[in-house]
Amino acid sequence: MDLYIDTASLDEIKQAADMGVLDGVTTNPSLIAKEGVDYGKRLAEICEVVEGPVSAEVIATDYAGMITEGRHHAKIADNIVIKLPCTIDGLKACKTLSDEGSRTNLTLCFQPLQALMVAKAGAYLVSPFIGRLDDIAQDGMELIGQIREIYDNYGLPTKILAASIRHPLHFVQCALAGADVATVPFKVITQVMHHPLTDNGLEKFLADYNKAFGQ
Ligand code: E4P
Numbered sequence: 001m002d003l004y005i006d007t008a009s010l011d012e013i014k015q016a017a018d019m020g021v022l023d024g025v026t027t028n029p030s031l032i033a034k035e036g037v038d039y040g041k042r043l044a045e046i047c048e049v050v051e052g053p054v055s056a057e058v059i060a061t062d063y064a065g066m067i068t069e070g071r072h073h074a075k076i077a078d079n080i081v082i083k084l085p086c087t088i089d090g091l092k093a094c095k096t097l098s099d100e101g102s103r104t105n106l107t108l109c110f111q112p113l114q115a116l117m118v119a120k121a122g123a124y125l126v127s128p129f130i131g132r133l134d135d136i137a138q139d140g141m142e143l144i145g146q147i148r149e150i151y152d153n154y155g156l157p158t159k160i161l162a163a164s165i166r167h168p169l170h171f172v173q174c175a176l177a178g179a180d181v182a183t184v185p186f187k188v189i190t191q192v193m194h195h196p197l198t199d200n201g202l203e204k205f206l207a208d209y210n211k212a213f214g215q
Pocket of ligand 1: 006026027028107127129131132163164165183
């Protein structure tokens, strides 16, 4: 499974890249707003750090606006993936931009038929949002399994990018459900490498060694 980081923070992206585990980045308008930076400038900075796919979301909600913005984002760097919403206009924009050779990420996917439709329109990635479904008492992880089954039934090449991951349990369940990619916040990426038995074991090894041989 590929690992993307879900952030617009350059510092977090650099730290994850330094860990040697980073395959790509997803951003969205809320994440950019949190950073308070120019979207185009930040995307260019991210693409200098990361070679893998960097999702750049359009702000427009109509077809024409999405095409204009998407083409603009695509010029920033070769690894830009244009992020479009799972709406009818997003579907049409997905078809046009995919036909032009751009890679697209269809975001805000909350039910399996949206995923089937965007795959038919040529999406490179689909982003089912797990956490936001859990928030309304629906099983977000079930959606990942359903999309996996549909895509496998018909050999659809669109990659499942599990999004809205809130904690390590989401992360591991995505891997078990067969998501192609998980986009994970920096906090969760670091959380998974902490285990009390690792920390205690390391402490004990060092204590035993120092007791026998001194420091
Ligand atoms: C994905 O591309 C989105 O940016 C993200 O995963 C949304 O997560 P949230 O529901 O925690 O805001």
